[in-house]
Amino acid sequence: MKPASLDFWHSAALPLTTITAWEALFDRLGVSAEGHDTGKSVLIVGGAGGVGSISIQLAKKVAKLKVIATASRPESAKWVIELGADHIVDHFGDMPKQLKDADFEQVDYVLIFNDTDKHFLAAAAVIATQGDICTIIENGKPIAVELMKAKSAAFHWEFMFTCSMFGTPDMIEQHKLLTEVARLIDASTIKTTLGRDLGKINATNLREAHQLLEEGRAIGKLVLTGF
Ligand SMILES: NC(=O)c1ccc[n+]([C@@H]2O[C@H](COP(=O)([O-])OP(=O)(O)OC[C@H]3O[C@@H](n4cnc5c(N)ncnc54)[C@H](OP(=O)(O)O)[C@@H]3O)[C@@H](O)[C@H]2O)c1
Numbered sequence: 142m143k144p145a146s147l148d149f150w151h152s153a154a155l156p157l158t159t160i161t162a163w164e165a166l167f168d169r170l171g172v173s174a175e176g177h178d179t180g181k182s183v184l185i186v187g188g189a190g191g192v193g194s195i196s197i198q199l200a201k202k203v204a205k206l207k208v209i210a211t212a213s214r215p216e217s218a219k220w221v222i223e224l225g226a227d228h229i230v231d232h233f234g235d236m237p238k239q240l241k242d243a244d245f246e247q248v249d250y251v252l253i254f255n256d257t258d259k260h261f262l263a264a265a266a267v268i269a270t271q272g273d274i275c276t277i278i279e280n281g282k283p284i285a286v287e288l289m290k291a292k293s294a295a296f297h298w299e300f301m302f303t304c305s306m307f308g309t310p311d312m313i314e315q316h317k318l319l320t321e322v323a324r325l326i327d328a329s330t331i332k333t334t335l336g337r338d339l340g341k342i343n344a345t346n347l348r349e350a351h352q353l354l355e356e357g358r359a360i361g362k363l364v365l366t367g368f
Contacts, residue, residue: 142319144326147333154335154362155195155326156319161277161301162196163318169275169297170250172204179205182248184240184267186232187255189217191362192277194224194334195322196252201225202330209245211236220336220360232256236263248272255357258282268294275299336361342368 143152167174172183183200187193188210200206202225210226212218213233221229230239232255240248247269253260253276264274265288274289275297286296304312325331339346342365353359 142323144323146327146329150338150364150366151333151335154191154333154364155322157301158191158195158334158362159319159322160315161192161299162199163322164301164315165192165252165275165277165297165299166196166199166204166250168314169299170252170273172200172206172250174203176203176205178249180207181250182207182209182245183250183252184230184236184245184248184264185210185226186236186251186253186260186264188212188221188224188226188229189360190254191334191359192254193221193252194336194361195331196254197221197224197226198331199322201227203325206250209240209243209248217360224332232260236260237266240267251275253278257284261285262288265289265294268292270294273297334361335364338364338366341366 166172172178183206185193185196188197189212197208197210201208208226209228209230210221211232212221212229213231218229228243230236248267249269249272251264251268251274253264257276257278257280261284268274270292272294277299304315339350346365350363
């Protein structure tokens with residue numbers, strides 16, 4: 142159900158990314174939604190994107206994790222801090238070194254929301270023993286999961302269409318998680334991830350939206366209105 146406190150365009154920014162983020166964090170990584178993992182750490186790669194923006198909030202406000210989000214620009218760094226990130230590292234820099242400098246030798250969980258090919262090695266280097274890495278981005282070259290063997294760490298995929306594509310028996314869980322997130326929004330625990338409303342759809346703003354996405358410069362979700 143749509144959050145009662147949001148209009149349609151602020152609501153439209155949420156469902157797909159919320160399902161992805163919730164399933165990645167709670168179903169794939171196995172983080173407790175009841176706070177049993179309070180104080181553990183998660184590295185969220187691509188923190189300012191649509192999935193990252195809702196994941197930061199779920200990890201911080203619901204799971205009570207220590208959240209390290211990646212951001213490379215002042216405006217994306219400001220955005221992830223406002224959403225609740227405790228620390229920032231730059232995904233274009235040496236992430237293991239930046240984490241070490243911030244006193245995180247290892248992290249309990251890693252969520253990869255951008256460029257698995259580029260970020261897997263860093264994720265494997267910083268994941269804690271028996272930790273969990275989840276990606277939502279298809280790889281273009283082989284993923285060296287053997288690097289995680291000595292640590293007995295686990296690698297997971299998240300694809301939000303798996304349930305509908307295969308008609309899994311737990312499909313109803315997506316309805317339940319969206320209802321729960323609508324409740325959290327109406328309780329002001331979580332906020333919309335709408336980053337920019339580009340206005341009534343036309344050829345110019347549609348092109349602008351595509352350009353922002355293709356260049357990897359979107360912050361939060363872009364919304365076009367007036368359908
Ligand atoms: N598997 C699934 O179910 C699923 C669901 C939803 C989305 N997706 C996929 O997930 C990806 C992310 O989508 P999104 O809407 O969340 O975000 P997005 O709009 O693609 O992400 C934009 C952000 O990515 C950051 N970024 C750019 N290049 C990066 C890099 N090389 N490494 C890390 N971060 C980088 C930028 O941050 P800075 O400005 O700080 O650089 C920017 O704010 C897309 O490829 C989408 O197709 C998959």
